[in-house]
Amino acid sequence: MPPGDLAIWFFIFAELLAFGIFFVAYAFARAHNVELFNESQQHLNIASGAINTLVLITSSYFVVRAVAAIKQNFSRECARWIAAAIGMGGIFLAIKLFELYAKFSAGISLSTNTFYMFYLSLTIFHFMHVILGMVILTAVMLKARSGGYSAKLHTGVETGASYWHMVDMLWIILFPLVYVIH
Amino acid sequence: MEITHKPHFIRPCTLVWLTLMSLTVTTYAIGEANLGGWAIMLTVLGTAVIKVQMVSSYFMGLRRTRRLWRGIVLGWLLLVAGLITIAYLSTIK
Structure with missing residues (x-):
């Protein structure tokens, strides 16, 4: 069985499918408007996309450490690693908001161009x-902090971790696809 | 079976984390240098494929599960990357 609750994996696969279709649709839309896509892409802030990739990868690593901590029965350490991961998520959102x-x-909207x-x-x-x-990680962190998980029972931590890794994985494709490749 | 001593996956995951960070810097450098063309496209997309596979195998821990779960993620990854590649190569005259 994959780590965490099996239900989250059906959710993860549904998310992968939705984003996968979105990524492929982007690539084929670009194939019909190569000049427009290449020109518009020049105005993106590659540094902010790259920094956000580093931020999400690091937050994923923190979540790995949280899972490792609870497997040793260290609830508080687990909660601290999750808090650090949530903090990195906050940095991601702040950078993204700044970019948006x-x-x-600059007057750019959904209707500016494809x-x-x-x-x-x-x-x-x-x-x-x-x-x-x-939100999921916060719920897991609060439960970990109050000693709700143990070395034997920590499915919730792995469930939250799996979802968070998926969010990281999607950005790992999104960043090169939209910001770099042309 | 659960373990209570220091999990053996920390060290490989730390190495994976550092590798992922280095690969991201490489992709960023390619982006800033404004490099293009099919070879660059394949390199950057190939790098993303390797990174996703590392996250899935090591961070998610799917390498320790049945092949079915790894296979679903890998199948999704190769299908999406393959279709993106076809879309890009179709624009090269």
């Missing part, structure tokens, strides 16, 4: 998944 604010201030329609909807859709992941 810059785009909206590239921006994809850029905004893909990143905002992913943004909402980061928020959901942070």
Whole structure:
């Protein structure tokens, strides 16, 4: 069995499918508007996309450490690693909001062109998944802090961890696809 | 069976974390250098595929589960990356 509650895995696979279709749709839409996509992509902030990748990867690693901690029966340590991961999620959101604010201030919207329609909807859709992941991790952190998990019983920690890794995985594809490849 | 001593997956996961960070910096450098073309595209997308596989195998821990679960994620990954590659290569004249 995969780590965590089996139900979360059906949810994860549904999410992978939805994002997968979105990624492929982006690639084929680009194939029909190569110049427009290449030109619009030049205006994206690659540094902020890259920093956010580093931030999410690190937060995923923190969640790995949280799972390792609870497997040793260290509830408080587990809660602290999760809190650190949530903090990284907050940094991701702040950087993303800054980036989106810059785009909206420049008058860019979903109707600007096909590239921006994809850029905004893909990143905002992913943004909402980061928020959901942070909500799940917060619930797990609170339960861990109150000693609700142990070395033997910690399915909840692995469930939250699996969802958070998925959010990280999706950004690992989204970043090169939308910001770098042309 | 659960373990109560220090889990043996910490060290490999730390190495994976450092590798993922390095690969991200590489992708960023390629982006900042504004490099394009099919070879670059395949390199960057291939890097993303390796990174996702590392997250799935090590961080998610799917390498310790039945092949079915790994297979679903890997199948999804290869299908999506394959279709993206087809879409990109179709634009090269």
